[in-house]
């Protein structure tokens with residue numbers, strides 16, 4: 001029987017979580033976390049192509065040799081650093097791993113020349129919206145029917161000069 005980390009009631013020391021670029025062998029774990037986190041799923045090939053094109057802004061969080069979260073960012077030609085996807089294994093949420101992944105990918109996108117960091121989020125995803133606002137993102141517009149099931153998205157943006165860094 002598998003027992004989730006949460007059932008032990010423990011917390012993860014963030015110092016023991018490594019944020020590092022994803023490798024090909026991480027893709028099955030990334031896909032597993034994605035399947036546990038989203039209603040709509042990307043085909044596996046999307047992750048492989050994304051990794052090939054964005055090897056230093058596709059990051060994973062590793063704890064005790066296990067991948068427990070990922071973030072996929074890329075620099076658009078208009079110099080917006082875009083967050084395409086972020087998710088943390090449900091058993092490990094609420095430990096600061098999402099914030100750590102975002103912080104690292106934002107740093108990397110800004111150092112590659114991003115003037116803004118942008119993303120879309122479901123209007124019902126209060127947890128994620130709160131996390132993004134805490135990091136400095138603001139809601140710019142509501143995109144009607146953005147998701148396949150008809151839900152709207154907020155497009156959220158943060159100018160690079162407003163990024164407060166790792167604190």
Ligand SMILES: CC(C)(COP(=O)(O)OP(=O)(O)OC[C@H]1O[C@@H](n2cnc3c(N)ncnc32)[C@H](O)[C@@H]1OP(=O)(O)O)[C@@H](O)C(=O)NCCC(=O)NCCS
Nearest residue numbers: 037086087088093094095096097098099120121127128130
């Ligand atoms: C959104 C998501 C990535 C956040 O990941 P996470 O690792 O839980 O994020 P964090 O731990 O950094 O922050 C989440 C909460 O934990 C709290 N937290 C962070 N570190 C903490 C710590 N050491 N002790 C206690 N609480 C902590 C944060 O304050 C935050 O609280 P809040 O929700 O009340 O604001 C995660 O919930 C997820 O994978 N969701 C499903 C996929 C998804 O919605 N992705 C976003 C799509 S746009």
